[in-house]
Amino acid sequence: MTIQKLKELGLKLTPQRLAILNLLEGNMNHPSAEEIYNQLKPQYPSLSLATVYNTLEILAGAGELQEVRIKSDKRHFDPNSAPHGHFLCRSCESIYDLDSGAYEIKAPFNVNGYQVEECTLYFYGICPKCQAAAKNNGN
Amino acid sequence: MTIQKLKELGLKLTPQRLAILNLLEGNMNHPSAEEIYNQLKPQYPSLSLATVYNTLEILAGAGELQEVRIKSDKRHFDPNSAPHGHFLCRSCESIYDLDSGAYEIKAPFNVNGYQVEECTLYFYGICPKCQAAAKNNGN
DNA sequence: TTACTAAATTACAATAATTATAAATTAGTA
DNA sequence: TACTAATTTATAATTATTGTAATTTAGTAA
Numbered sequence: 001m002t003i004q005k006l007k008e009l010g011l012k013l014t015p016q017r018l019a020i021l022n023l024l025e026g027n028m029n030h031p032s033a034e035e036i037y038n039q040l041k042p043q044y045p046s047l048s049l050a051t052v053y054n055t056l057e058i059l060a061g062a063g064e065l066q067e068v069r070i071k072s073d074k075r076h077f078d079p080n081s082a083p084h085g086h087f088l089c090r091s092c093e094s095i096y097d098l099d100s101g102a103y104e105i106k107a108p109f110n111v112n113g114y115q116v117e118e119c120t121l122y123f124y125g126i127c128p129k130c131q132a133a134a135k136n137n138g139n
Numbered sequence: 140m141t142i143q144k145l146k147e148l149g150l151k152l153t154p155q156r157l158a159i160l161n162l163l164e165g166n167m168n169h170p171s172a173e174e175i176y177n178q179l180k181p182q183y184p185s186l187s188l189a190t191v192y193n194t195l196e197i198l199a200g201a202g203e204l205q206e207v208r209i210k211s212d213k214r215h216f217d218p219n220s221a222p223h224g225h226f227l228c229r230s231c232e233s234i235y236d237l238d239s240g241a242y243e244i245k246a247p248f249n250v251n252g253y254q255v256e257e258c259t260l261y262f263y264g265i266c267p268k269c270q271a272a273a274k275n276n277g278n
Numbered sequence: 279t280t281a282c283t284a285a286a287t288t289a290c291a292a293t294a295a296t297t298a299t300a301a302a303t304t305a306g307t308a
Numbered sequence: 309t310a311c312t313a314a315t316t317t318a319t320a321a322t323t324a325t326t327g328t329a330a331t332t333t334a335g336t337a338a
Binding site (some may be wrong): 069072075087090096098100102103105107108110112113114115116117118119120121122123124125126127128129 | 153208211214226235237239241242244245247249251252253254255256257258259260261262263264265266267270
Binding site (some may be wrong): 151152153171173188189192212227 | 297299
């Protein structure tokens with residue numbers, strides 16, 4: 001997720017790409033393409049949603065970020081490309097990283113002849129914040 | 140996934156619902172709504188895609204079947220509602236059940252304060268058939 | 279600096295899965 | 309047999325994403 005990586009991939013360093021990279025760098029919010037677009041639009045009025053999708057597609061294809069399909073309607077993106085689980089809070093709808101040694105699965109491996117190259121792990125439940133909020137409202 | 144279950148849920152036993160139930164019973168193919176629709180259409184020419192979606196929605200909501208979101212474009216449905224992993228072959232695009240004790244995760248549980256009620260496990264790779272086919276073609 | 283060119287961006291149209299709507303039909307019951 | 313709420317149906321609407329074709333631009337080399 002660095003400028004250097006873009007160069008290595010033979011990609012042009014356009015302002016749009018740099019802006020998207022910059023927004024994603026260290027971002028833990030798992031934004032969707034549209035959220036990225038909306039956040040950058042004020043600073044880059046000419047920015048097109050297609051460019052956002054295009055850039056995300058390239059970066060995901062290069063393994064620089066991962067798609068998170070934990071929500072039914074739209075895709076979300078995570079600049080942390082290392083394998084880790086994701087958690088969707090059913091109350092606030094936020095997506096969190098959930099990196100737990102106890103529930104870690106390391107690909108590649110082979111089960112019953114199925115050659116597993118990759119795997120995704122999605123958890124659904126209630127996040128700590130919403131649990132606390134529920135308690136304060138009298139359980 | 141039985142007629143009895145429909146009754147228990149207070150649902151009317153319409154021919155459409157019975158046909159969908161019957162098609163899903165023991166089905167290991169993880170069909171999409173459209174596939175179900177296309178398979179039943181010849182026998183039930185008046186069948187509407189909306190009815191298929193509606194029925195699947197009800198059954199999934201009642202925990203009688205599970206949605207499989209392993210493919211990017213569309214949802215698939217599995218009449219086996221017991222927790223188990225799914226495998227998508229990147230070659231033939233088939234979806235398989237992948238029930239492996241070694242990679243089983245039992246919800247509910249709590250990690251770092253996150254209350255996990257449910258989880259899904261998706262595996263991606265090459266299925267045994269396609270591995271064999273690749274070998275026969277001279278690796 | 280300037281000119282060149284392939285790559286990238288943009289606006290917009292198109293696609294496709296799913297959902298909503300409202301009228302017509304029907305399963306279950308009295 | 310008639311009734312009514314539930315269901316089905318056809319169709320329109322929605323919405324995320326992708327395709328397209330014209331315009332712009334980053335990077336390079338004269």
